[in-house]
Amino acid sequence: MSLFGVTPDLKPSRPPESAPLAERMRPRTLDEYAGQEHLVAPGKPLRMLIETDDPASIIFWGPPGVGKTTLAKIIAEHTRSSFIEFSAVLSGIKEIKQVMVEAEKASTFGSRTTLFVDEIHRFNKAQQDAFLPYVERGTIRLIGATTENPSFEIISALLSRCRVFTLRPLSEGQLISLLHRALEDQERGLGSLRLTADEDALAAIVSYASGDARLAYGGLEVAAKLAAAKPEARITREVAQEALQQRVLLYDKSGEEHYNLISALHKSIRNSDVDASLYWLGRMLQAGEDPMYVARRIIRMAVEDIGLAAPEALNLTLSARDAMHFLGSPEGDLALAQAVAYLALAPKSNAVYTAYGAVLADIEREPAAPVPLHLRNAPTGLMKSLDYGKGYKYAHDEEGKVAEMQCLPDNLRDRRYYQPTQEGREKLLAARMDEIRRLREKA
Numbered sequence: 001m002s003l004f005g006v007t008p009d010l011k012p013s014r015p016p017e018s019a020p021l022a023e024r025m026r027p028r029t030l031d032e033y034a035g036q037e038h039l040v041a042p043g044k045p046l047r048m049l050i051e052t053d054d055p056a057s058i059i060f061w062g063p064p065g066v067g068k069t070t071l072a073k074i075i076a077e078h079t080r081s082s083f084i085e086f087s088a089v090l091s092g093i094k095e096i097k098q099v100m101v102e103a104e105k106a107s108t109f110g111s112r113t114t115l116f117v118d119e120i121h122r123f124n125k126a127q128q129d130a131f132l133p134y135v136e137r138g139t140i141r142l143i144g145a146t147t148e149n150p151s152f153e154i155i156s157a158l159l160s161r162c163r164v165f166t167l168r169p170l171s172e173g174q175l176i177s178l179l180h181r182a183l184e185d186q187e188r189g190l191g192s193l194r195l196t197a198d199e200d201a202l203a204a205i206v207s208y209a210s211g212d213a214r215l216a217y218g219g220l221e222v223a224a225k226l227a228a229a230k231p232e233a234r235i236t237r238e239v240a241q242e243a244l245q246q247r248v249l250l251y252d253k254s255g256e257e258h259y260n261l262i263s264a265l266h267k268s269i270r271n272s273d274v275d276a277s278l279y280w281l282g283r284m285l286q287a288g289e290d291p292m293y294v295a296r297r298i299i300r301m302a303v304e305d306i307g308l309a310a311p312e313a314l315n316l317t318l319s320a321r322d323a324m325h326f327l328g329s330p331e332g333d334l335a336l337a338q339a340v341a342y343l344a345l346a347p348k349s350n351a352v353y354t355a356y357g358a359v360l361a362d363i364e365r366e367p368a369a370p371v372p373l374h375l376r377n378a379p380t381g382l383m384k385s386l387d388y389g390k391g392y393k394y395a396h397d398e399e400g401k402v403a404e405m406q407c408l409p410d411n412l413r414d415r416r417y418y419q420p421t422q423e424g425r426e427k428l429l430a431a432r433m434d435e436i437r438r439l440r441e442k443a
Contacts, residue, residue, distance in 0.1 A: 022217035024188040025181070026070050033074065034178055034213070035170045036067060046071070046165050050078050055112065057135050057142040059120070059159070061150050062167025065212030068145035071167075072116040075143065081112035088122035093130055100134045113140045120144035121153035128155045135161050148292070152325065169211020176202050178213055179220050190224050197227075197235035204240045219244050261287070262297055265340070269298075270305045274344035281340050285333055295321035298339055309349035309424035316342055347424030355417040362412060369409030402436050404443035 027033040030040055030047060039046035049056065050071075060068040076083040084099055096117065103113035120128075134140045135158065142162065146153060150164055170178075179202050182189040205223065209216035220235075223243035227235045261284045268276035284294055299321060302313040316339050323335035378388035393403035408415055420430040 020218065021182060021189065021221040022065075022214045025178070025185065025217060026073065027067075028074070028077065030074060033067065033070065034174045036071075036167050039165055039167070040071075049163075050075055053078060053080055055081075055138065055141050057140075057162040058144070059150050059154060059162045059164045060143070060145045060167060061164055062147070063169055063211065064147055065209070065214035065216075066167045066169055067213070068167060069116075069118055072118075072143050072145065075114065076116070079112075079114050079141075081114045081141065082106070083114045083116065085116045085118070087118045089119055093123060093127040097130055100130070100140055104134065104137075104139045107139050114143060115140045116143045116145070118145045119147070121146040121148040121150075125155045128158050132157055132161075170213055171211070172203070172206045175206040175209060175211070175213060175216045179205065179216060182217065182220060183224075190220070193224055193228050193233070195224055195227050195233050195235060197223075198237060201235045201237045201240040204237055205244065208244050261289075262294075265294075266297070266301055266305075269301055269340065269343045270348065272344055272348065274341050277340050277344040278337060281337060285329070285336070291324050291329055291332060291336060292321070294336055295324050298336065298343060301343055304353045305348055305350055306343060306346050307349040307352045307426070308429055309347040309421065309426040311425065313343055313346050347426070349421045349423050349426045351418060351420050351426065355419070358417045362415070366411055369411050372406065372409060374405065375407060398443060400435075400439040402439040402443065404440050 030050065033040055036046075038044060040050075041047065048054075049058075060071060062068055072085070076085075082103075086096055086099075096115070099113070099115060103115070106113060117123075131140075131142055135142050142158075144154070144162070150159055154162075176199075179197070183191065183195060183197055185191050201223070202220075205216055205219040208219055219240070220243075223235045223240050226239050226243055227233055230239075261280055265277060265280040265284065268280055281294065285291060295317070299314070299317045302317045306313040320335040320339035324332035326332070327335070373387050374389060374391035374393075376383070376388040378384045383389075391405075393405045395401050395403045398404075406413060418433075420426045420433060422430060
């Protein structure tokens with residue numbers, strides 16, 4: 001028996017039927033696993049590490065719901081060692097230290113221990129020091145999962161002894177495939193409900209999930225319950241939207257409506273209401289929201305809603321994030337408040353946000369045209385003979401430093417994406433664009 005009354009070689013068991021859909025549908029093998037092809041495709045580094053039962057310690061870094069814990073559980077199925085799982089939210093370093101002492105005793109008999117710590121960034125740097133001697137001696141194989149940048153949240157001595165694998169958000173196609181699988185799976189999924197689902201309904205759920213499989217499964221599970229109560233047993237877009245609204249209201253942070261509050265903060269800033277912005281910020285922080293989550297969101301607001309009307313907003317929000325990281329709460333809260341107040345009072349422009357959205361739409365819709373020959377470099381004689389670089393005009397040699405030269409591919413000739421406003425500094429950029437246009441026409 002182990003310290004906690006379970007056999008030390010405990011492997012993950014099948015979740016009960018009452019478990020959330022995301023837990024029931026958790027992949028059990030690499031073949032079931034979706035996403036992260038750069039790590040787990042045949043021949044890729046993580047797959048080889050798993051298949052050879054490499055004892056190296058690992059840090060999985062990525063956003064929520066992309067498969068960090070799942071990979072750890074798959075390793076548990078493949079490893080020839082005792083596998084023990086902890087969450088840094090629910091367990092203290094004291095309990096983990098006891099396990100490491102046990103593991104050291106077991107190692108004298110040739111037994112290996114794999115210790116999985118979810119949200120390892122929750123341990124402070126002094127607590128992380130406790131892992132060092134055991135990882136260094138190979139007494140334990142540490143697998144840590146974190147949503148935060150390991151460079152900032154994991155001590156360098158521990159980080160240097162681990163392999164870091166970065167996981168990416170799942171694509172919309174991958175998430176939709178997972179939702180189809182859940183709807184059809186009779187054993188673990190929703191297949192017994194015999195539901196049908198409109199593609200635009202699944203697309204709405206996937207869009208809401210933003211690359212997070214756990215959120216996507218949660219939205220689908222609520223939608224399935226709503227649809228099962230209707231005569232047609234069909235998940236429509238309307239049913240999906242109703243389900244997502246319910247899901248949002250259920251996702252509270254210390255009793256507060258997490259997404260409602262961040263929405264209120266964002267829209268108050270966008271509407272230049274400084275008092276409301278500060279109020280909603282205070283509500284979120286007092287409710288126990290992660291200040292770094294707020295910092296990330298206000299950085300997004302700086303580039304989405306302020307843009308080039310006040311480009312210093314981005315630097316200010318990045319500085320607020322760094323101050324929050326350095327000081328912590330409550331001292332760092334004032335840095336966030338300062339940034340929020342500035343964003344609310346700053347001139348607003350979503351011109352770059354809109355322009356980039358139009359660019360992405362054209363990339364998706366239009367064929368990928370080749371780069372015009374005159375914009376290509378010609379480092380070899382063969383390339384020069386093929387007219388690479390022919391007709392290129394060096395802007396510094398032209399009047400006003402502007403050449404009359406087409407830089408977009410032919411199928412997008414004369415397309416104009418960026419439409420500056422007359423707000424803040426963007427008014428100056430609009431005037432500069434007019435000046436560039438006149439120079440080009442004159443040339």
